[in-house]
Amino acid sequence: EAGVVQSPRYKIIEKKQPVAFWCNPISGHNTLYWYLQNLGQGPELLIRYENEEAVDDSQLPKDRFSAERLKGVDSTLKIQPAELGDSAVYLCASSVGQGSYNEQFFGPGTRLTVL
């Protein structure tokens, strides 16, 4: 069974440029998460989807971040414009059910460097 796929694995951009990350969850997983992980810290939830509906985007900086999961399968997270402080690893995860007790399966992440 294929795991959670993310691309690109690495991205280097200059500040004020846009950037997009793509995630394909495990087949059959209805719940999809985007996390941000800073060095030496645990993942922090940005947004959670149940199928195509964003059910928790309270931590997503909506002035510059946006996300979509149009068909309830793969998802894209966008930053426009990027700032220096956005440098971090962006992780995508998926789970079968929506309860937080469900095991979450993480992708390898996209390491973003903003210069």
Add this chain to the structure above:
Amino acid sequence: SQKIEQNSEALNIQEGKTATLTCNYTNYSPAYLQWYRQDPGRGPVFLLLIRENEKEKRKERLKVTFDTTLKQSLFHITASQPADSATYLCALPFSGGYNKLIFGAGTRLAVHP
């Protein structure tokens, strides 16, 4: 507000010894707690979930305890191996609901041959 504390200093142990990692939490009484392992350059991998009424749970060389009075979970790896070297994260459900997890910062374990 909800707070999770894991030892920020790396834990260095000799191969074959038991590693014990600590996860403390405050201002909350979670119904369960999860442990994840994260290797450099990779996403976290789920290891174990323990519920508040379980007190202890085992999986192969792993053992997790959950003391709701002390507000603490201990994560043990017995007969540790260099391959166990990684960062271990504990995660609790968000006290405000929303079906989301809050992760600790993790503790890095280094097992030396």
